[in-house]
Amino acid sequence: MSGARHDHARLGDGRGFIVVVVLWMLAALAALALIYLTYVTNTAVTVAVNADRMQADALVNAGLELAAYRLTGQDEALRPTSGTFNARVGAGRVSVTFRSEAARIDLNMAPKPILAGLMTTLGVSAMDAPVYADRILAWRSSTEPGQDNPEDAYYRTLGASYLPRHAPFPHSDELWLVRGIPSAVVERVMPFVTVFSNMKTVNVLDAAPQVVAALPGMTPETLQQVLRDRTDPNIDPRSLIGLAGSANATTEGSKAYRLTVAVEAPSHRRSSAEIVILLLESGDEPYRVLSWHNAFDGSAGKPL
Structure with missing residues (x-):
């Protein structure tokens, strides 16, 4: 009788062990299912984000191609030096602003008076500005x-x-x-300079007021008149050169253009890029990219 009880106890212990094992297996399967669900969810989110980025990149490239087509499709003599346009590309939206690099001061070509004039316009003292300009000239000068x-x-x-x-x-x-120029001055100068125009002159039609003010001999009164006259469609643009009174003033553009391309993907995510291109007059490619800076914030908001 005692042997039967002993066998029954052993059987109970065996069943208890099996139950524990089954419970552990169920817990492990539940953990695996949770891990798989988390992986699938994260993968879906990653795919969605990457898809948005790919769409935004495609729209930026479309804006670049549209701008290059508009510019190269016109005779150089009639080509606009600045402008803006909007376009729908599929379910996305593209907004492009383009401006010739002649609207900026070329660090490699500008003479000392313009470099010093820009710094003076931006708040540098009349004593320090020529010294800082000399530092730029010394950096670029061959030896x-x-x-x-x-x-x-x-x-x-x-x-x-x-x-x-x-x-x-x-x-x-x-x-x-460049040593000898305070970083605060460099920071103020950067939005108004380029290395891509390859011109000693500045386009007074498109240049920022700070750049126009940097022209040698420019007075506050003349500056205001230039800024006022260049918005008048009845004014001959060439008259602005005489009004500016500087050999460094022009209304011509360079072959390099700075594009600001802002896009909105179908998901309403936004992205933008600042791209500098060089228009080519010959060869298989109509343009060459000189500089490209992306900005992606993923924000959603009002349509463009």
Whole structure:
């Protein structure tokens, strides 16, 4: 009798062990299901975000192509130096503003009076502005190999780990490397300079007021008149050159254009890019991208 009870107890223990194992297996399966569900959810979110980004990138590229087509499709003599347009691309929206780089001051071509004039316009003292302009000229000016250069000595004295390039600026961001110019001044100058216009002159039709004010001999009264007259459709644009009274004033554009492309994807996510292109007159490609800066905030809001 006791043996039967013993066998029954062993059977009960075995069943209890099986129940525990089954419960552990169920818990493990539940954990796996939860992990899989989390993975699928995260994957779906990632795919959705990536899809939005891909759509936004495609719309930005469409805006770039449309702008290049509009510009290259016109004779160079009749080509606008600035403008804006909106377009629908599929279910997305594109807004493009374009402006010739001649509206900016070229760091590689501008003479000292314009560089100093820009800094003075931006609040630099009349004593410091020419000194800062000299630093820019010294950075871009070539030098003979082995020749003692005072600007090189200046950088060594400051303990810089590099010397001036003694060649053209490849990008306006390199202005941050020029020693002797306060960073606050560089920050103020950056929105008004370029390295892509390849022009000593400035387009007074499109330039920002600060750039027009930088022209040698420009007075506040003349500046106001130039800004007023250039908005008058009845004024001959060429008259602005005489009004500006500077050999560095022009109404011509450069072959480089700065595009601001703002897009809204079907999901209402927005993105934008600032792109500089060079229009090519020959070859298989109508243009070349010189600079590209993306900005993606993923925000949703009112349509463009």
